Amino acid sequence: xxxxxxxxxxxxERELSIKEKDSLTQHLLECPQCAKLEKSLRVLDHEFRxxxxxxxxxxxxxRWKTSLPERRKQHERQQxxxxxxxxxxxxxxxxxTLAVFLFPPIxxxxxxxxxxxxxxxxxxxxxxxxxxxxxxLQAAPxxxxxGLVLSVTTWISIILLAWGISMYKITLKGVKVEQ
Amino acid sequence: MNESEQxxxxxxxxxxxxxFTRLVETYQVPVYNLCYRMLGEPTAAEDAAQETFWRAFQxxxxxxxxRPFITWLLSIAAHYCIDQQRKHRLSILELDEFPDLDFADxxxxxxxxxxxxxxxxxxxxxxxxxxxxxxxxxxxxxYWYDCSEExxxxxxxxxxxxxxxxxxxxxxxxxxxxxxxxxxxxxERRTHExxxx
Numbered sequence: 001x002x003x004x005x006x007x008x009x010x011x012x013e014r015e016l017s018i019k020e021k022d023s024l025t026q027h028l029l030e031c032p033q034c035a036k037l038e039k040s041l042r043v044l045d046h047e048f049r050x051x052x053x054x055x056x057x058x059x060x061x062x063r064w065k066t067s068l069p070e071r072r073k074q075h076e077r078q079q080x081x082x083x084x085x086x087x088x089x090x091x092x093x094x095x096x097t098l099a100v101f102l103f104p105p106i107x108x109x110x111x112x113x114x115x116x117x118x119x120x121x122x123x124x125x126x127x128x129x130x131x132x133x134x135x136x137l138q139a140a141p142x143x144x145x146x147g148l149v150l151s152v153t154t155w156i157s158i159i160l161l162a163w164g165i166s167m168y169k170i171t172l173k174g175v176k177v178e179q
Numbered sequence: 180m181n182e183s184e185q186x187x188x189x190x191x192x193x194x195x196x197x198x199f200t201r202l203v204e205t206y207q208v209p210v211y212n213l214c215y216r217m218l219g220e221p222t223a224a225e226d227a228a229q230e231t232f233w234r235a236f237q238x239x240x241x242x243x244x245x246r247p248f249i250t251w252l253l254s255i256a257a258h259y260c261i262d263q264q265r266k267h268r269l270s271i272l273e274l275d276e277f278p279d280l281d282f283a284d285x286x287x288x289x290x291x292x293x294x295x296x297x298x299x300x301x302x303x304x305x306x307x308x309x310x311x312x313x314x315x316x317x318x319x320x321x322y323w324y325d326c327s328e329e330x331x332x333x334x335x336x337x338x339x340x341x342x343x344x345x346x347x348x349x350x351x352x353x354x355x356x357x358x359x360x361x362x363x364x365x366x367e368r369r370t371h372e373x374x375x376x
Contacts, residue, residue, distance in 0.1 A: 011351055039358075056225060057221070060203070061203045063225075064203045
């Protein structure tokens with residue numbers, strides 16, 4: 001027995017012609033398999049139609065309203081993160097592009113040697129500077145040395161504090177984005 | 180969409196939070212019901228419905244006013260719930276067997292077999308829980324919202340033929356689950372049934 005056309009008639013929920021209806025009714029009387037499917041579908045349809053629409057707990061729109069400022073803040077933070085990451089990626093990409101254009105094609109060993117020699121020069125410069133500062137402080141009167149150290153330390157602390165606060169504000173509080 | 184709803188929509192597009200809150204009040208039930216039917220759990224449904232309204236609020240400028248607003252909202256909700264379900268399914272092991280379902284035979288007069296709405300809810304959820312996210316969304320939109328296949332195809336970003344085949348497959352699977360777990364219903368009905376069509 002070919003069930004497929006009758007199964008399709010039952011499952012597709014399309015409008016059947018009178019001929020199709022007669023043929024299906026006849027088939028359902030003869031075929032227990034399709035009759036079983038038809039009955040199951042009827043139970044299913046009843047279940048769907050009789051199950052009510054569910055409403056949310058009272059105060060849904062109030063909860064929406066209350067959550068709006070927090071969602072906005074979260075959105076702003078997310079935007080900030082995206083901006084910071086984009087900036088970092090752009091900076092890295094720019095650096096790589098510049099390196100490609102500025103450095104002629106040289107071997108990785110010579111690049112490594114150049115970096116190492118550059119680092120050595122930097123360390124020597126720092127040591128020289130430190131020796132110079134030490135000599136200057138020894139030669140200068142004691143009060144002036146202490147004042148100078150205090151002044152430099154204070155300024156460095158202020159700059160670090162300002163930088164820290166700015167970073168905190170940007171990363172945690174976000175940047176205001178117009179909706 | 181009536182005039183006042185259109186006014187609220189205009190206001191919301193122009194950044195009026197209060198106007199959008201009124202739209203939330205108006206459409207909370209259909210959106211929540213879809214989320215509840217998709218996810219089967221009140222807390223998850225509440226979160227999903229709130230998220231749906233937030234996404235709609237953020238993307239109001241992209242809303243195509245030629246489409247009904249509710250269709251657009253339901254589309255956002257369905258996509259969000261499908262994503263949530265996919266994430267959830269990744270974390271749990273799928274069961275191969277059909278759940279043990281016990282449906283009341285609604286056509287046979289038998290008061291003892293009457294089940295409460297809560298039970299029916301749970302059973303129906305167990306049943307549709309076996310469908311994939313998009314199949315489930317298609318079935319829910321078809322049966323609870325009386326959406327046409329064209330509307331469902333727009334909401335779920337599928338072709339009409341894909342929707343038809345999903346509905347066909349889902350109905351077959353659900354009918355098989357019912358008859359596998361409740362052979363007595365099918366047998367009992369023989370004596371009470373009316374002509375098929």
